[in-house]
Amino acid sequence: MPLPQLDISGQLVFDQLLHLATFSDDPNPAVTRILFTDQDLNARAYVKQLMTEAGLIVREDTIGNVYGVLEGSDPTAPAVGTGSHCDAIPLAGAFDGTLGVIGGIAALGALRDVGFRPRAPLEVVMFTSEEPTRFGLSCSGSRAMAGALEGDYLATLRDVNGSSYLEAARGAGYGAASLDAMLAGARRTRADLGAFLELHIEQGPALEAEGLQVGLVTAIAAPAALAVRFSGDGGHAGAHLMHLRNDASLAAAEFALAVERIVLATGSEDTVGTVGRWEVSPNAVNSVPREAALEVDVRDVDADRRDGVVAEVLAEAARIAEARRVRLETRVVSQDPPAASGEAPLAALAAAVEHLGLTSRRMVSRAYHDSLFMAQIAPTAMVFIPCRHGYSHRPDEYASPEDIERGVHVLALALAQLAGDAGAEHVEL
Amino acid sequence: MPLPQLDISGQLVFDQLLHLATFSDDPNPAVTRILFTDQDLNARAYVKQLMTEAGLIVREDTIGNVYGVLEGSDPTAPAVGTGSHCDAIPLAGAFDGTLGVIGGIAALGALRDVGFRPRAPLEVVMFTSEEPTRFGLSCSGSRAMAGALEGDYLATLRDVNGSSYLEAARGAGYGAASLDAMLAGARRTRADLGAFLELHIEQGPALEAEGLQVGLVTAIAAPAALAVRFSGDGGHAGAHLMHLRNDASLAAAEFALAVERIVLATGSEDTVGTVGRWEVSPNAVNSVPREAALEVDVRDVDADRRDGVVAEVLAEAARIAEARRVRLETRVVSQDPPAASGEAPLAALAAAVEHLGLTSRRMVSRAYHDSLFMAQIAPTAMVFIPCRHGYSHRPDEYASPEDIERGVHVLALALAQLAGDAGAEHVEL
Ligand SMILES: [Mn+2]
Ligand SMILES: [Mn+2]
Ligand SMILES: [Mn+2]
Ligand SMILES: [Mn+2]
DSSP: OOOOOOOOOOOHHHHHHHHHTSSOOTTTTTTTEESHHHHHHHHHHHHHHHHTTOOOOOEEEEEEEEEEEEOOSSSTOOEEEEEEEOOEEEEEEEEEEEHHHHHHHHHHHHHTTTTTSSSSSSSEEEESSSSOTTTTTSHHHHHHHHHHOOHEEEEEOOOSSOOOOHHHHHTOOOOOSSHHHHHHHHHOOTEEEEEEEEEEEEESSSHHHHSSEEEEEEEEOEEEEEEEEEOOOOOOOSOOOOGGGHHHHHHHHHHHHHHHHHHHHHHTTOOOOEEEEEEEESTTBBOOOEEEEEEEEEEESSSHHHHHHHHHHHHHHHHHHHTTEEEEEEEEEEEEOEEEHHHHHHHHHHHHHHHHOOOOOEEOSSOOOHHHHHHSSSSSSEEEEEEEGOOOOOOOOOOOHHHHHHHHHHHHHHHHHHHHBTTTBBBBO | OOEEEOOOOHHHHHHHHHHTTSSOOSSSSSSSOOOTTTTHHHHHHHHHHHHHHOOOOEEEOTTTTTTEEOOOOOOOOOOEEEEEEEEEEEEEEESTHHHHHHHHHHHHHHHHHHTOSSSSEEEEEEEESOOOTTSSSHHHEEEEEHOOOOOOHHHHOHHHHSSSHHHHHHHHHHSSSSSHHHHHHHOOOOTTTTEEEEEEEEESSSHHHHTTEEEEEEEEEEEEEEEEEEEEOOOBTSSSOOOOOOOHHHHHHHHHHHHHHHHHHHHTTEEEEEEEEEEEEEEOBBBBOOEEEEEEEEEEEEEHHHHHHHHHHHHHHHHHHHHTOOHHHHHHEEOOOOOOOHHHHHHHHHHHHHHOOOOEEEEEEEEEHHHHTTTTTTTTEEEOOGGGGGGGSSSTTOOOOOHHHHHHHHHHHHHHHHHTTTTTTTTOO
């Protein structure tokens, strides 16, 4: 028997996304939702409520990943998962990550509503902190799940208040007796996860520009993050003569322009470099900057080209520091490998797209996603829907109810195929 | 009868300065003391205690200027004042400003201790907030005293918490029923202030380099402060392609380098320009900067040349904004006139220096001081002592007990001459 027609309302998911957006430290349309803050906890409560209303069994792990589970007929079958994140960088929008969580709940709920009973368990996950805002570390939930997060490294991180990750997790009602116990409690393996799908807005302009409804992601670009700190001697802005200065912010200014120049010199549209964080100290109008700490993001679909840019950027930092007589510290915060999509999940998405008669293309994701880490433990693929002007990480980030409905529908049909039917294993669309 | 030999201990003043430094939001040797914070109030309590111990009458005005008064024999005579500030920008040192307050108390105390009774009242003032840290406005206490602070302008200012100046003043136990009443309560006029002197560290390397003990300030350089804000559209650091970006921080980087270039192009050692404040938003590693707000300080002993630099800097901001397709807002926060020293106070300082047999030179102050505003209502002069390497606004700012003792001695003798003796009007050194 083919799968019955699913009842999915893009408008309902859209409305739920806008409600989720109200849990924000900045006034809407801006959304700011930082790991383990009150608003993050409010958002989690709402997500758990939606999971319960969709008939899913809710559970949470030690690092705060939230699961909504639709039980399978075969308790030994590895689960089929979907999901994304609900945290938001300062002054971001309502759709990045959240679509994959709320849309994932809607997909599982729609399957359950038509009486679909999966063979393998179906799970929707809200991952803890895909964004690096609080501890400078992206994807802590999915890294921990994949075993790609070292306790020794995590123990070195502090937020602006000097709190450790474990302290922050405990403050939010998660955590464990030790950091290692927390990481162990979040760990999944290939044995209990059979496939993973993530629904996400494109965060780029291609689908909209080409008038396409869906993007099937074949690979996720390889990101690297660097921390660069220039330190000079500071001084009084009135009395310290120009030729005696070693102004750290001017070294930072030259460096930021060098990052742009080096990236553009690759001639590749797929290479991007950003100095996103600037901290100048003492940051007083009448004081020569003593210290400038920058964080740099370099990404490429080609890992070798990306690594070449990183090397050039670090060399240029050293050259500038010498010329401006400032001290330099650099640190490679992360330099993760790119991820190729799994064949089975990509085929399931493609079959769903064909069944629904949607227009689509295959594409590469330049943005970071939890799927980058899920791909380390299970065949993984992503499905993109268009977002207006390609805008993301901005208050005016937007995806239409119609595009959302199509994305959730594709996700639900692909999940059903991957999980199989309790009676007939193979799901006929 | 000549003035008896004064008993002044540079070591005692030095020790008091280091004690004052302990009232700091950062660990010593760094000193951070922001207007109307707890540590500012602790510092004020200590200053008032020292005033009382020196036998001075303590009073405070509505904006928080603290006076220590040695009464004169002629109640109609305009007062002779000295003083400076005790606030400190983030991560500053122990001597900027504080020397003129603690040293001023020591000078008045030493005069009183030898039985000197002035004809005109002698006052030492701790001015409220010479530094612009909290509200972006320098010298609020001395501006208010000179009537050089508009209530309408002050009403527009907010600190990072959104508090107004009046609210902050009230929270510290100062203020009045209205902003205008607060300003009126701090106002002094030529009729009640006859002369003003300020003792200060040089904040430059000249005295130390030339092996001189004292500097007599003939003029204070003309400072200007600008606020410059570049705004772009932001975007995701991974997905937003380079050629589509208008990164506000890169416009800011070009601008900061342009300020340096324009200042250096004057060929004048007396011209300085600094981009001291940088605020980048949203300031996340994975987000293209949407906004960069800078504060710029330009100073010169030559007001016309300074104004020329300001005009060029503003023109360059516009050129960069256009080239990088970002929006631009600029504001001239202040553009104060330079101040020439008064003849009588300068002569009194020179006579004191000669009497004590000290080596000295006349010089210009490149740094901002409360004296810039006192000069608007009374003949004013400053005396500088050397500071190590010319360093200021840094934790390693330092003046020796010996230099401090000489500076306080010069100040005391000059104050005595300007106030006159209760019996013989003219003071013989
Ligand atoms: Mn994001
Ligand atoms: Mn995301
Ligand atoms: Mn200062
Ligand atoms: Mn000062």
